[in-house]
Each structure stands twice: as structure tokens, then as C-alpha cells.
Amino acid sequence: MDTKDVILELRTKNGLSQEELAEKIYVTRQAVSRWETGETVPNTETLKLLSALFNVSINTLLGSPRKLICQCCGMPLDDGSISKEPGGEFNEEYCKWCYVDGKFVYSNLDELLDFITGNMSNENQTPEQVRNYLKELLPTLKHWQQRT
Numbered sequence: 001m002d003t004k005d006v007i008l009e010l011r012t013k014n015g016l017s018q019e020e021l022a023e024k025i026y027v028t029r030q031a032v033s034r035w036e037t038g039e040t041v042p043n044t045e046t047l048k049l050l051s052a053l054f055n056v057s058i059n060t061l062l063g064s065p066r067k068l069i070c071q072c073c074g075m076p077l078d079d080g081s082i083s084k085e086p087g088g089e090f091n092e093e094y095c096k097w098c099y100v101d102g103k104f105v106y107s108n109l110d111e112l113l114d115f116i117t118g119n120m121s122n123e124n125q126t127p128e129q130v131r132n133y134l135k136e137l138l139p140t141l142k143h144w145q146q147r148t
Helices: 003-015 017-023 027-037 044-054 109-120 129-140 143-146
Strands: 082-084 089-096
Touching: 003 044, 017 027, 017 143, 082 143, 129 143
Parallel strands: none
Antiparallel strands: 082 089
8 A cells, every 4th residue: 555545544544634634743734635646755754743643653654665573573563563662652673572661571582582482383383493493583683683
């Protein structure tokens, strides 16, 4: 979905006119109209305001152009699982289970490995298979690269 379609959908879903949306994010009604026709795209600061207003990530507003994964545990991210900073803004690098209130839950790789292995293993993947997969993946993620 394109940015123009996302903004239109979010605006109408929230029962806002173009004028009402414009007032809430300090732009003109014409600016909203240009976004919804695809003539222009909101600037970075306006995307932040739209993100907070509609409680969606900037990635979603841009039509989800990037496939996001948690840079701590490797889980795919969507608006329901993305962490937030203490001020309420989305942190699109981490899931809400690895990064809470501005702090990392896991500071030890083995602790995270134990937790995920216990939750991901099933009849199709043994704990050993899951652990071996994660031992390869996790060290490549930003959170663990910064710790070494």
C-alpha cells in the first residue's frame, strides 16, 4: 500500500476530515490533500506527528517499505509488536518484549537463547535445532554486535 492510501485509510478510519487532520498536525488542508493524491509525501517531522496521532509506525505510514525485525531477538515486527520509547514514540529497531521503557530486557545472549528456545521448539523443530539457528542469527543483530 502506498503512503497516500495509508494516510487516507487512517484518516477516514478515525473519522477525520482533511481539515481536522490538518489542524491536529499543524499543516494545511491542502497539504493533506496532496499527500492523499500522491502529489507529495509528509516530511519527517510530520510523519512523527502522524505516527503518534494514529499510533502506527513511520514504516507503516510509508507503506511498510522495509521488512523490520527486532535487532535483539530477530522476530518480525509490526505495529503491534514494535517497542516504544518512554515518551511514547515507536522504536522500530526492537520488539516490545526485548525493549521496555527505554531499557533492554536481555543483556545476556544465553538468557535470550534459553527463553526463545523454550518458546520456539515444537514437534517440527527440536530445542537443539532452534538453539543452533539462533546462535547463528542473534550475533548478527545490532543489539548483540554493539555488546561485543
